[in-house]
Amino acid sequence: MNSEDLFKEMAQSITDGEAEKAAELAKQAITLGIDPLEAINQGFVAGVNYVGDQFSCGNMFLPELVMAGEAMKAAVAVLEPELTKRGTERKMLGKVVLCTVEGDIHEIGKTLVGTMLSATGFQVYDMGVDVPVMKVVEKAREVSADIVAMSALLTTTMVHQKDVIEALEDVGMRTKVKVMVGGAPVTHEWVKQIGADGYSEDAIGAARVAKQLLGI
């Protein structure tokens, strides 16, 4: 198979949301000595873009976006060691530390945002749920995060979004990171009140907001 055909198959595996197939094609690329960056950018990313376009015009839906995102992740995971070996790396849009705040175990919205951000090209550090304030701050410092993104589903736990922002201020990091918040009770007024930078009601919007915040 020539590389053109392989790239087409790669794109198709993403469009079909076939993670195993995508990983297998990534392995083939390595065996054939194809530049892993080319495999990503000319192969797999084409699939991501297609799915994104189809979603925008209403022909594809959220589960297809999620499956495509996971297939992309599987392909990149195979190609990453090869990238390191060659001393190159994939250019990411930015680093996002993501969590559901302390005292809150609601996961699905947060995870969906993570998937959308990854699929859009962000490096996502998903810390899971019920994450203590200082752990978020430490992680943001450790990875030099561009964005801290926090979810909360309860009005009583939502206050920890504010605590994280204050903690970022206390350690002098607030000017270096953008803060995004989300979750059912979060409103524009709340975002203003706690001094966050961005907010979206859904995961697709979150990816858009993240790009805006970093001026992309």
Next chain:
Amino acid sequence: MNGKIKSISNPKLSLEILSPEEIQRLHTASLDIIETTGIRFPSKHALDIWEAHGAQVDRSTSIVKVPGQIIEDALKLAPSKYDLAARSPSQDLSLDGNHVFLGTDGCGVEVLDINTGKRRMSTWQDVADIARVGDALEEIAFHWVAVSAQDLPPRTRGLNELRAIWENSTKHAQTESIYNEWEASAAVEMAATIAGGRDALRKRPVLSIMQCTAPPLGQDGGSVDAALIGAEAGLPVGFMTMAACLTTGPATMAGTLAVGNAEVISATALIQLAFPGAPVFYAAAQTASDLRTGAYTGGGPEDFLFGAAQNKLSDFYNIPLSMGSFATGAKEPNWHAGVENSLSTFMASLVMSDMLLGVGLLHGSRIWSYAQMLMDCEIFSIIQKVMEGIVVNDETLALDVIRSVGPGGNFLNQKHTIRHMRDLFIPQFMDRRPYNIWEEKHDDGRDWALERARNILNTHQPELLDPAVAAELKIIIASVEGV
């Protein structure tokens, strides 16, 4: 106010949405899920109870796998009928399978201000005002905490919200905003103060506790702990699943029902294992997630079908149901809200759901609207009327009257007409005026509903809570404030 409460009872309409075989299959599927996949109970207290009763408990994941027989035996211990007590005994609600009672929605975070119409963050005063309007409305049988008292500290917010309801209404309160053990203990103390002691509370539970499950197939640890405290005190407790097609449940409705049912019956069985015979209820607000955003929709055909199916399941377990109906996804009181709230409530009423939730909130239970509240009450009144069906007997057939009027006459001047005309429905918020009047005024039901809410808020004085009791409630709240 000790006014009467409007409910649906002795319905002539019914709906067979699931056959007995289908219900049995759903039940078996849920048992299979609980036994082989397991349910997460992140609460030490709960895990201890499960272990003591022979369930397989994994302490590292908090997942329990329970043999179906244990679940079935435990559920049989639950009482099938009991009363929800009110501050005023004349407003007690009998959950006997022959009544549908209406409650407000919860828990919103914003309010469309009753005077300015502007959207703003909700406060304690809003909780109090909404309770006061609910106290005056015969359609409202019980209260949920409609909006969050965001001007108060989170630690005692849930307790202060309960205080707001009890200070402004004599009706039953069902809280969905108590999330842990100490909060539940304080809420029980407050309820006991209202009822006149712990024994009196057990006999007349003026408070019931609703907890959300954490779909798919999980519980919130603090919520389970809080429910156990409530059940110990004899308060009716219920678990609500909001498992939704596509995200927290399979895309198929049957699969999502099986998942949600597994969450509810596992938690309900836990309560029975801990406190055999404790009053419990089934609670549900299942729907389909939106295909584009993944958001909880709170409306649409799936929502309506779930609304009817869930009571068939709670009937199968022979426990009352608290059902999320109304609660439209619409952004304002409009066409969308009218369609969703009418159909969801109609479907849930056809199967005689014991408690209906959801009055007054918009945008997926986020924004409170007084106009929507009043219009939702009218929807309920319409459905109540529909559920009465058509009565056929000598008096209603009225053959004598028909004979005496004869061809070409009219029935306006008949005694029979005077006797029965008030059986006909008189809408409050539907525009039946001549066209030219509407053209001149350009107002509609939304304006009238809002005006009526304003009027109630300005004039209705609820029966005051005994000042000594009110003071005691504040002391209980203060005692947990700084801990």
